[in-house]
Amino acid sequence: MLYYLHSCFTERSPMTKFQLFVFALLSLLLCSLAVPVRAQAGIQLVSNEGSLSFPESATFRAEFQAGANITLVVLEYGVDQLTCGTVVAKSFPQFTPAADVQVEWTWEMRQSGSLPPGALLWWRWQVQDASGVQFTSPKQTILWLDDIHDWQAVTGGNINLHYYEGGQAFGQALHDAAAQALVRLSQDVGLRPEKPVDIYIYANTNDLRDAILYEPDWVGGQAFPGNNIVIIGVSADQLDWGKSTEAHELTHVLVGHLTFTCLGFIPTWLNEGLAMYGEGGPQSVELAQFDQAKAADQLLALRSLTGGFSEESDRANLSYTESYSVINFLIQTYGRDKMTALLAALRNGATTDEALQSVYGFDTDGLDDAWRTSISAAPRVGSSNPTPVPIPTQVPTIVPVGAAPVAPAAPTPRPTQVQATVTQVTITQAPGPAATSVPLTERLGISRDVVLGVEFGLVGCILTVLVIAVPVLVTTRRHHRRQK
Ligand SMILES: [Zn+2]
Known part of the structure; x- marks a missing residue:
């Protein structure tokens, strides 16, 4: 091959120069196409969705495509709340390694402990393929709330009051009482919310109990300081009781926030x-x-x-x-x-x-x-x-999602070709900054996807040169031979 190239550059026929020009032009064109196409290759997120079966479970589904077989998919998930340290729950949906995989995992609230209505769930996927390419999907959220009730809201004064029965005046009265309680707590005790508190008013205690899976024997109202949420069952003829109860639970939220610590009591x-x-x-x-x-x-x-x-x-x-x-x-x-x-x-x-x-x-x-x-x-x-x-028994609490390992869930229904049962749920510390040496590409801010893309592009470019060079040069050589 080197001989052919050498002879092309050393022999001086007009035809050779023209062919070299065509060859160079084609190579340049193909190489310029190959590099960016491959640079964009990697792992693609085709679909990603969360759905609720309130109050039992939340299911997360996704589809990924990659240039190589996808070998690892990890779901990281949790709920926006105050926690001690950085704790991330992970699950490992099973699937058959392929270039295109669909995965699904269901968060069973009976196993993890139920969440308060109005809590904000989040999730993201970590994916890796056989060539070592890694991908992290953007963090997504979904509001943990039933769609059975036609929720209305009254907002203002750092209170978001949600209700579905009793009418607008009822909701307004409960909202105003809560806002007044906040003013009183601020003036007398120095307690102020860092952000608006969400109060969910259920029409009665039965509805309230239906929204949370475990059943305290006394439940009427409940504060979730870590989530900034209060839930109460208040019927339209219990307005006075509702006002005092929401103020009571609201205080628990503020005190819980102000005194939140992993050390104290x-x-x-x-x-x-x-x-x-x-x-x-x-x-x-x-x-x-x-x-x-x-x-x-x-x-x-x-x-x-x-x-x-x-x-x-x-x-x-x-x-x-x-x-x-x-x-x-x-x-x-x-x-x-x-x-x-x-x-x-x-x-x-x-x-x-x-x-x-x-x-x-x-x-x-x-x-x-x-x-x-x-x-x-x-x-x-x-x-x-x-x-x-x-x-401590008086301030109702639930087991934080990220606080304890969760038992494996039962197999869930799945789309064809996906073996999406839960095999393991682990709670791991979120990875901190790596203490080991960092590759130059990462220090330069170049992603591994791009690097691999460029590598593939260069290989493709060289192959292109060879594929075009061989017939062009052979033809040139034969032409020269005929001229001789
Ligand atoms: Zn209390």
Whole structure:
């Protein structure tokens, strides 16, 4: 071949120059076409969709095409919420390696723990083919909400209130009450939302329970601080109850946000006392019961209200009213800024006693004593107090999606040719910056797809040159021979 090329350049016939010109032109044209076509090759996202079967599951489907067999597809998914650290849930849909694959995976809420209506789900795909080309799809989101109800919204004042029954006046009244509660919480306690809170009003508790899979025995309203969401079942004839309940749950969202930490712990008397304060205080019946307990020297030790409240209703009611009374004492006596400082200290990891001591100069027992003095109750009896129950039960919570490994799901229906059953769901730390050496192309910001495309383009270019060069040069040589 080199000989042919050499002879072409050394022999001086007009025909040879013309043929060389044609050859060079064709090569240039084909090479210029080959490089960009191959540079765009890689893994293509053909389709990508999420669909809901509320409240049971969410299904994610996608189709990919690549120049080589696709060998790995990973689904990363989660829900927009406050979490401790960067945790990403992953699943590995099964499929037969091919240049064109369809995959599907279903997120079963009965296995992961149900999400609050209105939560924002997200997902993305990581794909790799046999030649090592990798692809990450853009992050997609879908709103986790039923389409059974005709949801209406009233917005403004950092409250998005969603309802579907009761009419516009009903929705407006609940929205305005929530917005007023926010103003009160801001003025008295220093609690403000970082972004609008979504409140979903179900028409009754049955509808509410249908929207969440697990069934707490007392459910009426529920706060999800990590998601910035409140859900309540309120019928049209329960407007007053609805207003106070949404204010209560709203307070839990704000307190949960302000004190969110992976280190700290907020005592139940503080959380529920603030929520009672947020809703405007106990009802007259509850206040009467509290006065009765005070007169009979049956008030509960504050330290016993650090964990879960009693299951027994009278004692639970007294726990709520007493918590409110303590919070009211702290705010009226020491003011808003100290309350904000107390919550900040808890967020920063201080124990309850440390936080109280640093802000007010007394611990839980000292607060108990000061509060009893302020309401003219009998002094605390140290040794006969019940011990705290170390389980938080009053602020409803669900298992965060990213917090625990999820069991393998049952096989799901799939399109033909796709073996899309779930084999494994793992929770892994999101990869941090690579500590190992980085390829030059990546440091230059050139993607692997482009590099491979250029490599393929060059190979194609060389082949083109050879394919054209051989007949052209052979013809030239033979022509020369005939001339000789
Ligand atoms: Zn509460």
